[in-house]
Amino acid sequence: MTDLYAVFGNPINHSKSPSIHRQFAEQTGQDMHYTKQLVNEGEFEKAAQEFFEQGGKGLNITVPFKLNAYAFAQQRTARAERAGAVNTLARLSNGTILGDNTDGIGMVHDMHNLGWELEGKRILILGAGGAVRGVLQPLLEENPAQVVIANRTFAKAEELAKNFLDLGDVQAKTFEQLVGETFDIVINGTSASMQGELPPLPDNLLAENACCYDMMYGAEPTIFLRWAKDFGAAHVADGLGMLIGQAAEAFYLWRQIRPEVVPVITAMRRQIAEKNKQ
Template sequence: MSHFAVFGYPIQHSLSPRMHHLFAAQCGLTPFRYTKELIEPHHFTNAVHSFFQQGGKGLNITVPFKQEAFLLAQHHLTERAKTAGAVNTLWIENGFLHGDNTDGIGLVNDIKRQGISLKNQRILILGAGGATRGVILPLLQEECALLHIANRTASKAQDIAKTFQAYTPIPISASGLTDIPNQWDIIINASASSLDNTALPISSSLFTSTYFTYDMVYTHSGNTPFLDQAQQYGVKQCSDGLGMLVYQGAEAFFIWNHYYPDVDSVIKTLRHDLHSIQST
């Protein structure tokens, strides 16, 4: 039986096992096993080696281990993993551990699924952590007009902007949260604010020209504090990150099994599951 898993800390609320079993059912991959594993922070490296030594086929990696996974697979990385400095997908190929980062393409594909083109758009990203690093290159590859990164600690945003500017002629700028320039078509929340159930201290004027906002966090209702904020300021189209989760998972599933699943049906099923959990 093919064994796949997601490693994280914490991990109890992960939707990945349900999602990947839905993928496997689509392509008739049986028997199929995908588990969620709570890994103590100091045991990650040993847990990865043990998983593959015991015949495991593929791993998804979530917080707080994406940088450690990057180091483990550093000699066999995809270009998008190299630029992100983080890995969320691991597998063995020709006897070597390989790593990829599918977060960025997951975000881009979910935005495009909703009828939004990123080409020639002015994009603001809120947050300067690993989530931001993972999505910048795929956003740039969509030929956006310009990209601005804003973070509570401005220097972190500036460091990321400087790093990625070397890859593109597209202007990348940075600031703190209180001095963000106005006029953005698309605003993406890559910060942890919605996980903390708090709104960001940003001005309503940022949303004057914004027609689409995206929060990488997903919730039972599909609403987050950031999306509520955007709607209050007049943004008509908003999305949480459930589709990003499913698309990044579909990319990983394709890497491991050479089959790209139907994503729309899985998003609908997981959304229904989340609503059911909320109502119980």
């Protein structure tokens, strides 16, 4: 019996999840079928209920339904509770629907694959939205020296920092307060880079050998990664590895098998480059 999985979102056409999970299944010899489903706003619960009632084993959840998925889950992992959002649902053997958030661990694993050291480092995160909230716990579990959250709306960054203070040294700052500070790792967690916008960052922000990571990805380097290169970053990476890393973590939750992510990242990079040429 082929096990059924899907990704729910709106819009959904652009989703790379079916391709990623197909590659994982082939690589690990799993009998599973994975589709993408457009869900209308306000109909998430009904669609998810139907999916699981018809024998579905697991769902990936993308924009704008991560909060709906959080509410839908009957049980949640500690990291999903912390993130306040769910991007993966799994039907357990007893029928319970478990909610998890694999975004943060996907990003951390990608950084490990890139050979980036997180322990003892000063990390700056730009933005204070859901994407940032989702990665804070896994980041802090790597024991950085400090995590600073910078956001246009200081109150939002401050609230986020307070929520995670029990896990490590987390501070909120305005962009103006970053002047004179240096960081080993800078992570862009805003979607502004996709619109070609950059937060007002001071010039001397990057420490020696600094690494810069954009959670967004595209065929061309984002404006943030171009900024990073211009200001002397030793290493830069976009969020494609995070996307594939969070999918691998979801796959592990569903199948108890860890797929190899590097060959899939390589294949997807090639696809994106070819599509860009057309």
